[in-house]
Amino acid sequence: MVFRRRRGQGLGAGIEDSPMTSKPAPLRGFGLGLRPPHYEAILAGAVRVDWFEALSENYFVDGGAPLYFLDRIAERYPIALHGVSLSIGSADALDRDYLRTLRRLADRVQPRLISDHLCWTGVDGARLHDLLPLPQTEEAVRHVAARVRQVQDALQRPLVLENVSSYLRYAHDTLPEWEFLDAVASESGCGLLLDLNNVYVNSVNHGFDARVYVDALSTRHVRQIHLAGHSRSLDGRLLIDTHDADVPEAVWRLYEHALRRYGAVPTMIERDDHLPPLSQLVAELDRARAVASAVLDRQVA
Amino acid sequence: MMSVHRAPSLLQAQQWLQRSVLAEDEPVGADGRLVVAGDAEEGLRIYREAYRLRLLEVLRDDYPLLHAVLGEDAFARLGLRYLSAYPSRSPSARWFGRDLRELLADRPALADLAGFEWLQGECFDAADADVVVLEDLAGLPPDAWPELRLTLHPSLRRRSGDHDLAPLLRGESTDEPARLTGARTWLLWRRQRQVHWRLLDDDEADALQAVAMGAGFGGLCERLCAWHEPERVALRAAALLKRWIVDGLVSGLRSAPMS
Numbered sequence: 001m002v003f004r005r006r007r008g009q010g011l012g013a014g015i016e017d018s019p020m021t022s023k024p025a026p027l028r029g030f031g032l033g034l035r036p037p038h039y040e041a042i043l044a045g046a047v048r049v050d051w052f053e054a055l056s057e058n059y060f061v062d063g064g065a066p067l068y069f070l071d072r073i074a075e076r077y078p079i080a081l082h083g084v085s086l087s088i089g090s091a092d093a094l095d096r097d098y099l100r101t102l103r104r105l106a107d108r109v110q111p112r113l114i115s116d117h118l119c120w121t122g123v124d125g126a127r128l129h130d131l132l133p134l135p136q137t138e139e140a141v142r143h144v145a146a147r148v149r150q151v152q153d154a155l156q157r158p159l160v161l162e163n164v165s166s167y168l169r170y171a172h173d174t175l176p177e178w179e180f181l182d183a184v185a186s187e188s189g190c191g192l193l194l195d196l197n198n199v200y201v202n203s204v205n206h207g208f209d210a211r212v213y214v215d216a217l218s219t220r221h222v223r224q225i226h227l228a229g230h231s232r233s234l235d236g237r238l239l240i241d242t243h244d245a246d247v248p249e250a251v252w253r254l255y256e257h258a259l260r261r262y263g264a265v266p267t268m269i270e271r272d273d274h275l276p277p278l279s280q281l282v283a284e285l286d287r288a289r290a291v292a293s294a295v296l297d298r299q300v301a
Numbered sequence: 302m303m304s305v306h307r308a309p310s311l312l313q314a315q316q317w318l319q320r321s322v323l324a325e326d327e328p329v330g331a332d333g334r335l336v337v338a339g340d341a342e343e344g345l346r347i348y349r350e351a352y353r354l355r356l357l358e359v360l361r362d363d364y365p366l367l368h369a370v371l372g373e374d375a376f377a378r379l380g381l382r383y384l385s386a387y388p389s390r391s392p393s394a395r396w397f398g399r400d401l402r403e404l405l406a407d408r409p410a411l412a413d414l415a416g417f418e419w420l421q422g423e424c425f426d427a428a429d430a431d432v433v434v435l436e437d438l439a440g441l442p443p444d445a446w447p448e449l450r451l452t453l454h455p456s457l458r459r460r461s462g463d464h465d466l467a468p469l470l471r472g473e474s475t476d477e478p479a480r481l482t483g484a485r486t487w488l489l490w491r492r493q494r495q496v497h498w499r500l501l502d503d504d505e506a507d508a509l510q511a512v513a514m515g516a517g518f519g520g521l522c523e524r525l526c527a528w529h530e531p532e533r534v535a536l537r538a539a540a541l542l543k544r545w546i547v548d549g550l551v552s553g554l555r556s557a558p559m560s
């Protein structure tokens with residue numbers, strides 16, 4: 001067996017720890033999404049990144065390169081696991097095999113945080129591999145909250161849920177998105193991963209003030225922030241959450257606003273397509289560091 | 302406008318949206334109760350398109366050579382037919398493309414290629430295992446040899462086919478693979494995280510098949526008797542064993558207990 005160092009415990013003796021009951025050390029600072037084209041660069045030398053967020057399903061395999069690199073990167077950096085297939089809001093039963101596989105992966109890499117999305121990905125056994133929007137109703141809040149508790153039991157770890165971009169709304173919605181999100185967190189006890197790009201995209205697509213959304217969430221729920229870029233739909237009327245471009249100015253301004261409200265929150269940049277070299281993302285992350293210290297230092301002063 | 306209908310349940314709303322994303326011709330708010338607010342047509346178009354593009358991209362990643370041979374348009378047509386016939390039911394898109402060759406029954410050369418490329422993916426992330434080295438054979442007493450059994454590396458895959466994939470695999474061509482004079486066996490395995498392949502000689506394919514079925518070194522020699530003069534069999538068996546070990550195909554050796 002490979003010896004794996006536990007993180008989040010100082011050197012020295014005597015802290016009893018078991019993956020069943022341990023509370024992971026908190027995530028701090030500024031991270032990047034872990035993408036395979038960057039594996040070698042990450043391992044080649046010290047990179048100015050505080051943690052990496054790995055896409056859980058990419059490591060639902062038995063061996064080979066994916067787990068090899070994840071293990072080595074997890075030895076050097078804290079890891080957050082970010083899933084896309086939990087389907088927490090589906091009317092289907094929770095997928096127990098999925099939860100077992102995720103639990104195994106979590107036991108292997110000891111993540112600081114496990115997140116997925118407040119959405120559903122299919123019903124009646126189908127899987128659309130997309131983050132589909134939930135009706136913003138009391139029924140959906142209760143449904144999701146009950147399932148969050150089941151997931152946390154199965155993983156023996158807290159779950160964090162992320163707000164998603166959406167391109168349509170249900171006529172029977174009874175809650176604005178921020179109330180829906182806050183209610184899910186309050187009722188289930190899960191944390192929130194606030195994707196500010198998704199907030200901005202939805203503010204354009206559904207016509208609301210993004211700052212109202214940020215102001216409405218309870219500070220205590222917000223555990224992580226995503227920054228990302230987006231693109232415009234063919235007819236130009238809707239924004240699409242494509243993660244294929246630099247973080248736009250409007251999202252940076254919303255980030256400043258969020259920092260003023262929430263204080264320091266672990267923040268990362270998500271980039272999937274048109275992936276630039278690691279150094280360029282590290283530079284973009286430096287901007288997030290600079291924005292955060294400008295806002296937070298001013299608050300302290 | 303006032304609605305006189307009761308709000309749909311979560312299940313109803315999801316079934317409706319899913320139907321609308323999967324079927325291009327499903328009208329928005331199909332049954333008059335599940336109406337979406339705002340510009341539903343444009344929103345639905347984005348979900349429909351994203352669904353198709355995402356899964357086509359998964360297939361392109363799984364089948365890069367098939368994509369190169371068919372070209373983008375024909376590959377996309379094949380992919381969309383596949384998406385309707387074999388919709389994904391697994392939480393990880395890793396397994397979505399596994400049956401693509403079923404739609405290529407009328408193009409045997411492409412079915413062969415698709416079968417090979419799928420195994421390449423299986424080989425890439427199969428379980429890890431240590432490999433044995435030649436020195437591990439050194440201390441073996443002579444009477445242990447006939448019962449010597451090999452555990453093959455978990456990444457090892459064999460596939461028989463009757464088309465010449467080699468020019469494609471070597472990047473020398475993107476033509477549809479030509480027919481071979483008879484079926485041959487391809488071996489795929491992983492070494493240092495890279496997938497390797499080679500075409501097996503017929504006697505080696507037969508021998509490896511015997512080993513995979515649990516034959517000992519004695520059984521392997523017996524199998525080789527069908528291919529070689531008796532005085533050459535031991536030499537050939539030793540050469541194959543050596544090559545398999547050096548190539549990293551063998552992850553365990555065990556010998557039946559001495560009687």
Ligand SMILES: [Fe+2]
Pocket residue numbers: 162195226228270
């Ligand atoms: Fe995100």
